[in-house]
Amino acid sequence: MSSMFLPPPIQQINSAIADHANVDLYVLRLDLIHPWVNGNKWFKLKYNLLEAKQKNCPTLLTFGGAYSNHIYATAAAGNLFGFRTVGVIRGEERLPLNPTLSFAVQQGMQLVYLNRETYRQRHTIAVCEDLRQCFGEVFIIPEGGCNLNGVRGCTEIIDTAAFDTICVACGTATTLAGITLSLHQGQRVIAFPVLKNGSFLAQEIDSLLRNYLASGLPAPTEPGAWEMVCDYHFGGYAKVNDELLRFSQQFRQAHGIPLDYVYTAKMFYGVMDLLQQGFFAQSDRQRHRLLLVHTGGLQGNVGMEARL
Numbered sequence: 001m002s003s004m005f006l007p008p009p010i011q012q013i014n015s016a017i018a019d020h021a022n023v024d025l026y027v028l029r030l031d032l033i034h035p036w037v038n039g040n041k042w043f044k045l046k047y048n049l050l051e052a053k054q055k056n057c058p059t060l061l062t063f064g065g066a067y068s069n070h071i072y073a074t075a076a077a078g079n080l081f082g083f084r085t086v087g088v089i090r091g092e093e094r095l096p097l098n099p100t101l102s103f104a105v106q107q108g109m110q111l112v113y114l115n116r117e118t119y120r121q122r123h124t125i126a127v128c129e130d131l132r133q134c135f136g137e138v139f140i141i142p143e144g145g146c147n148l149n150g151v152r153g154c155t156e157i158i159d160t161a162a163f164d165t166i167c168v169a170c171g172t173a174t175t176l177a178g179i180t181l182s183l184h185q186g187q188r189v190i191a192f193p194v195l196k197n198g199s200f201l202a203q204e205i206d207s208l209l210r211n212y213l214a215s216g217l218p219a220p221t222e223p224g225a226w227e228m229v230c231d232y233h234f235g236g237y238a239k240v241n242d243e244l245l246r247f248s249q250q251f252r253q254a255h256g257i258p259l260d261y262v263y264t265a266k267m268f269y270g271v272m273d274l275l276q277q278g279f280f281a282q283s284d285r286q287r288h289r290l291l292l293v294h295t296g297g298l299q300g301n302v303g304m305e306a307r308l
């Protein structure tokens, strides 16, 4: 399976702000590993797909909003690896379909819509049974790929001790949990939640880590050190303002790296702001090696730009 994906390049960023802060700045370009199944998505899907194959389950069923990166990637991954796919979408159907859902349908995904109230109940046995009644034998992947298979895949994102700090945008915290489980001695990971009041995620992270370790699934290391910086949500999930849009544009012009507005732009903005505040200063005066994980999500910019 993994042979379909390119190894992610690590790109050094020349930045006067970073230089002044005595920091070497790098970006892990997970956005470049595949045209459609890229970013953290492949890592979250990989072991879900392998389990579905092992169980001879012909159909993947998953959940998401109408602009979801996860729906987009699951549709493409299902098509690549020979699964039928069903996307359960939050809210009413809107025609014409937006670019995310049009792509999913082109990849063969069957869409079904749940009103917001029923969607909130998607974890319950009753709703899952209804879906099984409709679609037969399905392998259910939770929204955002947030399960232990998702965490397991994310333990494979970083395999180097060459960095002091790793920064990642955070939604469900699956990616953060996987990276935390693969840190080397002395490394730490910083999560930038894109939701308002993201500090509630601390409990989620603890429970993801606890459940993962209790599951007996392979963990490359003992969990490393993680922190959260909650000040760069820009008003909440999928909220943007002119400053963020300007920042993304300037960053792309300066470094040739496109950012998505929902996740990576907020994290990159936060990091550049923290650099100016001396947040990453090291006591031993060595240069700090900082790696930003580009988790993809660029497909969402098309729909977002149409709504701005």
Ligand SMILES: Cc1ncc(COP(=O)(O)O)c(C=O)c1O
Pocket (backbone or CB within 6 Å): 039, 040, 069, 070, 144, 169, 170, 171, 172, 173, 174, 175, 176, 260, 263, 264, 295, 296, 297, 298
């Ligand atoms: C592009 C992108 N970056 C970051 C994240 C956050 O990942 P997680 O939900 O694992 O915290 C997501 C959501 O899956 C995403 O689509």
